Amino acid sequence: MSILVVVETQDNEYKKSAYDAVAYAADLAKKLSKSVTTFVLGEVANPETIGNYGSEKVFIAENWDEKKDIVLTITQMISEEKIETVVFAKSPVSETLAARISVKTQSYLATNICSIPELSGSIIKIKKSIYTGKGFIVEELHSGLNILVIKKNILQAQLSDKLAQKQVIKLAEGKTSKLVSKGITKATGDILLTDAQIVVSGGRGMKGPENWALIEDLAKTLGAATGCSKPVSDMDWRPHHEHVGQTGVKVAPTLYIAAGISGAIQHLAGVNSSKFILVINKDPEAPFFKAADYGVVGDLFEVLPKLNALLKSA
Ligand SMILES: Cc1cc2nc3c(=O)[nH]c(=O)nc-3n(C[C@H](O)[C@H](O)[C@H](O)COP(=O)(O)OP(=O)(O)OC[C@H]3O[C@@H](n4cnc5c(N)ncnc54)[C@H](O)[C@@H]3O)c2cc1C
Structure with missing residues (x-):
């Protein structure tokens, strides 16, 4: 048995x-x-x-x-x-x-x-x-x-x-199911959000799509996929398939990095299978800190470039 x-x-x-x-x-x-x-x-x-x-x-x-x-x-x-x-x-x-x-x-x-x-x-x-x-x-x-x-x-x-x-x-031959495709079509980017080991995600605190290079650069350094909160994709700052949460993609990476995301319960529903969560938020009372393993209270526009530079030099 x-x-x-x-x-x-x-x-x-x-x-x-x-x-x-x-x-x-x-x-x-x-x-x-x-x-x-x-x-x-x-x-x-x-x-x-x-x-x-x-x-x-x-x-x-x-x-x-x-x-x-x-x-x-x-x-x-x-x-x-x-x-x-x-x-x-x-x-x-x-x-x-x-x-x-x-x-x-x-x-x-x-x-x-x-x-x-x-x-x-x-x-x-x-x-x-x-x-x-x-x-x-x-x-x-x-x-x-x-x-x-x-x-x-x-x-x-x-x-x-x-x-x-x-x-x-030997595989059985039959009619109940057929393998018709072996490939995966990725929406964008190199790493599929649902399979990613590391996800770098941004929220409304990013202020606008023009600042997303900060998220993308850090993701590139870490070999991570990029995600976002719902309002971000609703405002078309990012594509809808990157929206993480109850009504979006559920992720389960080893590390989820959330920058400028408040940590609403609907967002947490999509990230609570992550092994470690790192939250970057300027508001020490942001609810996301309660779900975080690591937290940085600070301005993401200062923290993200510093973190990226540090990781690159390491
Ligand atoms: C039915 C329903 C379903 C929903 N489903 C989802 C879902 O699937 N996913 C989802 O994400 N949301 C979902 N929502 C929306 C959810 O309730 C929240 O409104 C949303 O998650 C908030 O997004 P946010 O954290 O990006 O924005 P905000 O709540 O505006 O938070 C922005 C955060 O950025 C911080 N910040 C601002 N500037 C800086 C800075 N310079 N440096 C550092 N931090 C900064 C602020 O302190 C704040 O905590 C749903 C809502 C409903 C009603």
Whole structure:
């Protein structure tokens, strides 16, 4: 019996969320004395390295084409490998897949899981965030197949130098789902906001679009994506796809830098999965400071160039 983790790739590498999902599964497997198997959606160089995060086996497939049926492939894998739990990392692709597999296997689906599973006797308790991160709910898992979709940055992976045992599998052919595209079209910029490890975001405190070079320069130095608050995109200072929050993009970077953003609850709903938050605001009473790990009380027009220069020299 083992836990199956279905992971995504990008540019021939594992997405960061893949490591999060495998680390989560490894934690659960340790508590239940089970093992972890990973199935890679797409192609990846050095698939065995997922073993560093706690996966014993890794299934990879070749010849991805439009005749292949991913849902059927995974459901067959669940039955052949006697899988009791399937773990996905939250993303548009994985959430859709998880829902379809749940329907096909008539299994329980839990999304938005926001902390490591707890074991009380033989009962597994999971914590899910609800109301766009403003609350949470604890549920007990039933026996039988459970499909779990986890949020990013839940736990710090325990790394080892172990490698996973690689197995090449054949994808099932069928009609229920077809891979029609392997590419990603990015709206603008080099780094996708939802996948970014670092996000530099600006709010109304930036005063106008003409000042955005400050955000872009810092983002370039850090290899970060750029974001903004809702009023900023409403005023067309920035494109709408950069708007972060309850009604915009939900981000989950390792570091979220917010400059001139007050920290309204609707904005926080889009950033509360960030591992660390750095707030730059001239108002020491700005609500964002309550959600921040680090804060700079100061004028962003002084702080941003200084921070950028410091990082460049470092
Ligand atoms: C239904 C609904 C949904 C919403 N959804 C979203 C959403 O998804 N995302 C979102 O962002 N908002 C959303 N909002 C809007 C939200 O309530 C806030 O109005 C908005 O987030 C405020 O944007 P802001 O922080 O950029 O601007 P402000 O609230 O005007 O804050 C500007 C901040 O900049 C600081 N500042 C000014 N000058 C400087 C300077 N020189 N140096 C440093 N700091 C400075 C100020 O102290 C202030 O804290 C929603 C609102 C509603 C009603």
